[in-house]
């Protein structure tokens with residue numbers, strides 16, 4: 001990418017800066033080295049982590065979430081899926097062992113390279129396809145390609161508009177009768193401070209030199225990448241409330257039982273699941 005395009009990207013999508021900086025760093029590292037030095041970028045893990053322990057944490061989450069989403073054990077072997085925001089493959093490796101085809105999609109091409117490495121060592125490489133989300137908002141896949149569209153700890157890191165566009169894309173690329181399971185982050189009390197601070201950090205990120213330094217500082221990066229908070233009502237309104245029960249069936253908002261969530265649309269089930277982080281929620285739905 002040319003310097004000019006980099007500069008324009010930085011202005012248009014400052015929330016992408018920490019990902020790209022981490023991605024650049026991983027270009028000269030093996031996936032194991034990347035986990036040891038930037039594991040926190042993907043899973044808030046620091047200290048004694050290796051690619052193996054990192055993948056094991058992802059595999060465990062894959063197993064638990066597939067169960068929560070209603071896939072009986074072994075039922076996904078003939079299915080295809082897309083993972084939006086695969087990172088370096090923490091969960092992707094687990095998906096490749098369970099699905100026939102996995103499209104790992106990420107805004108950073110270097111992460112996708114490390115993702116291939118992770119899957120080579122810990123997953124099923126023949127099941128993997130990688131997909132660069134170059135514009136941060138669209139998936140280069142034909143309509144109706146996959147049986148399952150999944151995204152975890154990613155849609156909170158895009159601009160709200162890009163996140164909504166990726167939700168539309170997830171619906172577009174999923175086959176009729178296929179399932180979507182998309183994870184979002186909603187408001188917490190701490191956000192009253194975190195969100196304005198995050199905005200400030202992203203403002204500073206527009207300066208390349210400052211950005212290079214800040215992208216290595218864990219606390220600043222974690223502040224800066226909290227790019228949006230989207231509630232179930234925001235997402236349902238953006239998809240179109242009239243689609244509930246028509247284009248989308250079995251619509252469920254999965255949330256933490258420690259947290260009350262407001263869902264105004266009729267026909268949406270709410271389900272409290274202990275495993276879900278109190279600031280997170282999931283949109284689970286089947287395409288008609």
Ligand SMILES: C[S@@+](CC[C@H](N)C(=O)[O-])C[C@H]1O[C@@H](n2cnc3c(N)ncnc32)[C@H](O)[C@@H]1O
Pocket residue numbers: 019041042043058084085086087088089090091105106107108111133135136137151152153154157158162
């Ligand atoms: C916190 S990591 C989560 C990775 C993975 N889902 C996991 O649980 O290990 C967030 C990922 O989202 C990716 N990402 C951020 N914005 C994106 C966008 N607009 N489109 C696609 N991927 C994006 C980042 O590059 C990063 O790899």
